[in-house]
Amino acid sequence: MIDTVKFDIRLILTEAQIELIPWSEIKKTLKKGWVTCELFDQTDDTQPRIVYKYKEDNPSKAWLKLELSAPRYLYGSNVYELKQADVLPLLKGLRRYVATKLHIPLSQVPRYDAWEVEKLHICKNFHVGLKVQDYLNLLSGIQKPGGYKTVPYSAADGSKLESVVFQRNKKKNRSVHKFYDKQAELEQKPHYHNQSQHQRDADGLLRYEVELTYDDMRKHSPTRRAIELLTPQTAIAVLQSGLKTLGLTKPIKQASVRSMLEAVNRTGLNVRTKSMLIAFLMELHINGRGYCKKKYSRTTFYDNYNKLKEVLDMDEIHFSDITLPPLKVHKDSFKNKKSRSIGVPAEETTAK
DNA sequence: CACTGATGCAATATGTGATA
DNA sequence: TATCACATATTGCATCAGTG
Numbered sequence: 001m002i003d004t005v006k007f008d009i010r011l012i013l014t015e016a017q018i019e020l021i022p023w024s025e026i027k028k029t030l031k032k033g034w035v036t037c038e039l040f041d042q043t044d045d046t047q048p049r050i051v052y053k054y055k056e057d058n059p060s061k062a063w064l065k066l067e068l069s070a071p072r073y074l075y076g077s078n079v080y081e082l083k084q085a086d087v088l089p090l091l092k093g094l095r096r097y098v099a100t101k102l103h104i105p106l107s108q109v110p111r112y113d114a115w116e117v118e119k120l121h122i123c124k125n126f127h128v129g130l131k132v133q134d135y136l137n138l139l140s141g142i143q144k145p146g147g148y149k150t151v152p153y154s155a156a157d158g159s160k161l162e163s164v165v166f167q168r169n170k171k172k173n174r175s176v177h178k179f180y181d182k183q184a185e186l187e188q189k190p191h192y193h194n195q196s197q198h199q200r201d202a203d204g205l206l207r208y209e210v211e212l213t214y215d216d217m218r219k220h221s222p223t224r225r226a227i228e229l230l231t232p233q234t235a236i237a238v239l240q241s242g243l244k245t246l247g248l249t250k251p252i253k254q255a256s257v258r259s260m261l262e263a264v265n266r267t268g269l270n271v272r273t274k275s276m277l278i279a280f281l282m283e284l285h286i287n288g289r290g291y292c293k294k295k296y297s298r299t300t301f302y303d304n305y306n307k308l309k310e311v312l313d314m315d316e317i318h319f320s321d322i323t324l325p326p327l328k329v330h331k332d333s334f335k336n337k338k339s340r341s342i343g344v345p346a347e348e349t350t351a352k
Numbered sequence: 353c354a355c356t357g358a359t360g361c362a363a364t365a366t367g368t369g370a371t372a
Numbered sequence: 373t374a375t376c377a378c379a380t381a382t383t384g385c386a387t388c389a390g391t392g
Contacts, residue, residue: 145382147366168366214374272354297357302383 001082001235003209006067006119007094007226010110013052013102015059021102033057039101046072048094050101065118066098077198079182079205081125084335087230091115115226120217122235123209125182132181132206136161138318139179143289144246148177155184166246176211177242210242232335247316257285257319263312277311280304285319 013021018037025038033056040049046069054062071078074086082090091112099106128135140152144166151165163180182205186198214224216238221228228234264277284292284305293301308317 145365147381276355298383299358299385300356302385303355306384 001084001122001124001232002070002120002230003078003082003123004067004069004119004121005117005226005230006065008116008118008224009064009066009098010114011052011064011098011108012060012062013054013104017102017104018052018054018059028056046076048073048097050098064098066094067119068094076194077201078123079125079186079198079202081123084232091226091230113225113227116224117217117221117226117229118224120212120229121209122212122238123207124235124239126206126208127204128206129204132183132204133160135206136164136179136181139164139246142246142316142318144177146245148175160184174211175213175216176209177246178207178209178211180207180209181205182207208239208243210238212238244315247314247318257281260312264308267311277304277308281308281317284308284317289317 021037021039023037024040024042027036027038028034029036035054035056037052038049039052041047048066048068051065051067052062053065069078070082070090071080074082074090095109095112096106099109126135136152140150140161143150146168148166148168151167152161153163153165154160155162161181162184163178165179166177168175183199183202185207186195186202217224217229220234220237260281261278264274264281267274269277280292280296283295292305296304305317309315
């Protein structure tokens, strides 16, 4: 559900308190007189990182940031997904964590209802078994609408795809949707405590991760409250709409050209219409979407494209040699306390 | 008759630049 | 940093004239 999260906490320390805290690192910006104090554990990146920033000549101008990977902190690895039932205890625990680490009374730390969220990564693990590569292959050929670039990353030896990233990197409006082979990612990080256990649990996991923009967050909570954003509702809405724009929520059942062709011919449309759709389908397959948009008039393109979507029952038209189940987020995901990580694909849940 | 292509309208998302 | 106004792009929908 949630991986990385960064909280903005309105906490002001006295100068005496600042003195007493064993900061890991203190940096000063010479120009404007800002002091940045950081507190983290270099040997253990499952621990949250605290950053306190204040103005040197006016220590009441200050803010505190708390950043962590929730599942790594709670479960030791983000192979496992944060569950709804763990959210409030986590927030309470973090409040105590801050008080303890900073050696201040708990009452001085604002309650978590007042915390704002500055950074939020929502994620979902799909258990797709041996088909991780097939999904990544399919994804690497998809264009996400809205000015996203598709960037595939291959393993060092060049053999297999490890991740596909859809990113929009314009100024303030940075937005990233990332898919990757969870197991391959873990292999690159050698120093985990329970490395082999996590590795086994990551087998066959396709991970989907969305980095929210400020605007995304504000859509779900105008003031970016932690308690409103760290919920399954928000997570599921974000994941579903992301998957939908990529066209992955419907079964990718007839993605092969042959089966698409058969599907068109099975319809009750007249021969001429079928021929038209098939011609369009072939050009889409061979020359791509951009080519078709240019070749046909605006109206004709969308008429044909939408007709095909309807006939094939797909969100977007994708081509793949093998049959892939849809990626869907069940509305009860993240609820169950016990089962840890794995979402079940291939089943219709919220259509209608 | 079935389709193409041109046009206009509207809703939506995104990009930009100025501003407090 | 956040916000507002304004421009621009995308998409869907309706209409209409033309074509083989």
